[in-house]
Amino acid sequence: MRLGIAIAVIVLLLDQLSKLALLNIADLESGGYRLAPFLDIVLVWNRGISYGLFQQDSAVGRWGLAAITVVAVIALSIWLRRARGPLVGTALGLVIGGAIGNGIDRIAYGAVVDFVHFHVGSFSWYVFNVADVAIVAGAAGLLLDALIGSRRTDKPH
Secondary structure, rough: OOOHHHHHHHHHHHHHHHHHHHOOOOOOOOOOOEOOOEEEEEEEEEEHHHOOOOOHHHHHHHHHHHHHHHHHHHHHHHHHHHHHOOHHHHHHHHHHHHHHHHHHHHHHHOOOOEEEEEEEEEOOOOOOOOHHHHHHHEEEEEHHHHHHHHHOOOOOO
């Protein structure tokens, strides 16, 4: 559990510091920056969930998504308390830290601050942030544990 909490705090700090720096120092609202032919730093206000799905422009939608985030963080924290093993603890910490980071944005700004944009030719990946990367990595870790864990507990007949 300690590992998961430590990871969640690190993710939350990295996420919020990167967003504060980009909003207040880099002044992304004035325009973006090209870091490489395939990578831009731009400002996108995501009022929905992952991949911009279910955009919520009303206060009810905003607070509804915030409430769902709180419930998810509580449920994941209960899971973390019961978790066994460093992979699950790390994965849950990543997801919890990312969820809290995006939840803070939703409450503070009314939308999640997304800023990393990968693109190659006409292909454009969605715009994301540090919290999104942590959530995806955490989900992958949980899937990996589910696959490996089932192999470890399966007994040959």
